[in-house]
Amino acid sequence: MFSFKVDExxxxxxxxxxxxxxxxxxxxxxxxxxxxxxxWVDNRTSAKDFEPIIPIWIKNYADNNxxxxxxxxxxxxxxxxxxxxxxxKNSTTSIGYFLAEHAQGKGIxxxxxxxxxxxxxxxxxxxxxxxxxxxxxxxxxxxxERLGFVKEGIKRDGQWLYDHxxxxxxxxxxWKDWQKNKHSIFLTYIK
Numbered sequence: 145m146f147s148f149k150v151d152e153x154x155x156x157x158x159x160x161x162x163x164x165x166x167x168x169x170x171x172x173x174x175x176x177x178x179x180x181x182x183x184w185v186d187n188r189t190s191a192k193d194f195e196p197i198i199p200i201w202i203k204n205y206a207d208n209n210x211x212x213x214x215x216x217x218x219x220x221x222x223x224x225x226x227x228x229x230x231x232x233k234n235s236t237t238s239i240g241y242f243l244a245e246h247a248q249g250k251g252i253x254x255x256x257x258x259x260x261x262x263x264x265x266x267x268x269x270x271x272x273x274x275x276x277x278x279x280x281x282x283x284x285x286x287x288x289e290r291l292g293f294v295k296e297g298i299k300r301d302g303q304w305l306y307d308h309x310x311x312x313x314x315x316x317x318x319w320k321d322w323q324k325n326k327h328s329i330f331l332t333y334i335k
Contacts, residue, residue: 148213150259154252156213156225158205164194166221167214170244177245181281183305210237215256222247225256227264235271237264241284253287258326261291265319272318278303278310288315292325 147157159167168191171178179185187193205211210227223243230237239260241253264270277284279298289295293315302312317325 148259148263150256153218154255154259155216156256156260157216158202158211159198159214160202161195161198163214163221164191164198167191167194167224170221170223174244178242179306181278181284181305182242183303186306215241215243215252217247217250217252222252225253225260227260230268230270235269236274237270237272238274238276240275241287248283254290257287257291261317261322262326265322270319272316274314274316276302276312276314278305279313280310285313285315288317291317292321293317294321 149155171188201212210230212226214221215223215225226240228238243253264273275288296314296316299312301309303310
């Protein structure tokens, strides 16, 4: 199974069926916060809702087609990160993430993505990575901006979110950009 140590406090791991209660509890405790940005939250009303989804996540990883994994901070599940469908022909993929509201402000997603991008570019040899975020989700937008991603544009009404459309902003980074930026990002981050 996929398990990846980011640093002494953070790891990411492919979730298994026995962890569905833990995942549901995380979502339930953060439901109101997460539903501001994520269209799937209301469809998860019990841990049982993850039973058909977790095998898909495992199969995607087994098929070398990305993954959805839990982010653990100091051993506790704090969020998720997804490496979505990999377009091997064009060497591109996209990343999605969410973090519990109480876990924010600790650099968890920034550190996770920094390590994950090294894996994506170094091990998988992907050339381009995208992140799409609702334009009003300032906390989430700060992450690709902090990591030196390029803002490419706005996808108007890009996502239906319960009762309204949300514009989405697309950010991207390329392997060559990451090679130039990651050293300065690391120096900025450790100050």
